[in-house]
Amino acid sequence: MTNLRRGALEYCILALVRDGDRYGLDIARELTDGVLMAGEGTLYPLLSRLRKGGLVESTWQESESGPPRRYYRLTQDGRAALTAFEQTWRPFRDAVDRVLADGRG
């Protein structure tokens, strides 16, 4: 389950930064529902992995309250990866649901 969750979580992060720059806390608050991510801190190792993989890029921006914040946005590669995931995910989810339902008889 850990691997499945982490894999899906990385695409969720990509989806969250698709429409514009967002900073860590902002992304974390969207994901901490107890299902996808246990603690907000887990986000940061994932963000650095995505950044190293060239799927997101970051810039520092001043904030009105407190120190500058690092904002993340999708790269060209990230957009392509997300599109590919979206195309696979729905049939994948439906197939799994079908098998689980069949298994229950």
Next chain:
Amino acid sequence: MLTATQHQRIDRYLAELSGALTELPAGDRDDLLAGIREHIAAALAGRTEVTDADVDEVLSALGDPLAIAAEATGGVPGGGPGGGPAPTRAAPAAPAAPTLSRDWVPAVVVLTLLLGPIVLPFLVSFGGLLLLPLLLLAGWVVLWVSPLWTPGEKLAGTFLLPAAGTAAFIAFFVAWDTSGTGSKYCEGGSTASGGYTETCTSGGGSDSGGSAIALGVLVVIAIASLVTAFVLYRNGRRRTDALAQSFSTGA
């Protein structure tokens, strides 16, 4: 504006995280710590007055530092979009097996390794000397298996913790031998004819310089050992406290 206690609480969290990230290259570690630091600052920004409860809430929402570290060090390039987990990835040890992270572990490990070599040799008639290797072995295993200490601390604990007892033991017997026999050193051996000879050399005052140096070395070892014991106990307790906190808040 944060109070000293609040700063201390945050620094302790970050130190804990940093300590669990020793496997990571320094650049990656600093990067991750900067991200977490920014998260805390951003979460507390915009409040007119920050209470201790606010700080606790932000830190517990971040979750167990060991879980963050497991995510940072466990991910091997492979499946996910960012080169996520490899299928053979070992299950992270952090959230499970808290037995060796309980609050009694630091005291038991430190006392066993520190006092075992002092106490047990005096219980020779009860088999104390035979128990000593077993006790040391048990202490070393718990020290190395428990996630409470860094590899450096474990290495120091392995060699330095039993050193005080060993030094005290040696010093005791040297002193006892010196006072008892007037620093007479005897060497026995069988001769070819089957008889038994004993050669004794009287030390006199000639080797007092040597024994002073030896005593100095023993004292230094004993001090190093006691400092190690203090540091390992303190760090271990700090980590068990932090773990207890993260478990009780369900993070």
